[in-house]
Amino acid sequence: MAERANSGKWARVKHRLRTELGEDVFNSWFGRVEFEQEDKSTVTLSVPTRFLKSWIMSHYYDRLLALWTAERSDVVRIEVIVRGTIRPRTQPVADSKPAETPPPRPMATIAAAPAPRRAEGPEGHFSGSPVDNRYSFETFCDGAPNRLAFAAAKAVAEADPGKLNRFNPLYVHAGVGRGKTHLLHATTRAARRADPSRKVVY
Structure with a gap:
């Protein structure tokens, strides 16, 4: 009841x-x-x-x-x-006898991947791809499907320089046509505008 x-x-x-x-x-x-x-x-x-x-x-x-x-x-x-941040309670151990440790498995040898090529640009190494000036927060069409991502991106881009931001790094994932490209261009532009000395890569 x-x-x-x-x-x-x-x-x-x-x-x-x-x-x-x-x-x-x-x-x-x-x-x-x-x-x-x-x-x-x-x-x-x-x-x-x-x-x-x-x-x-x-x-x-x-x-x-x-x-x-x-x-x-x-x-x-x-x-x-x-949700999901609370650790489950530890189950009581029925037998106090320590479990036998299995023999170590052979480790696979992993070849080192070649270092990624750095894109050169006006900002030097890691300048990334060019940013389209047509895409901005002001021209972004926000709606119910993308409003959460829009608010999070603005929080990251417009955060006070030098201060830790709890939403950075930000992972954006959505289906086709939800505005991911526009949002990423807008975030890059706004972040650079907020602090020209900050390294921002698209």
């Missing part, structure tokens, strides 16, 4: 968020959020990535807390965790 009541609260919170934010924004940021548990004062939700956790905590934490408080007046904190 308690589990059913909890799922009902989360369903109502999601419904209010969807109504306030619209379908596209809701699906971008809350489509993969799952309810985990609640105790006397804390509600725990989970997301698949650290970036999604950071975005929700910085942009929607207050609204989430207000909506949960409307469901339960004693909730004072929302916790968002990343």
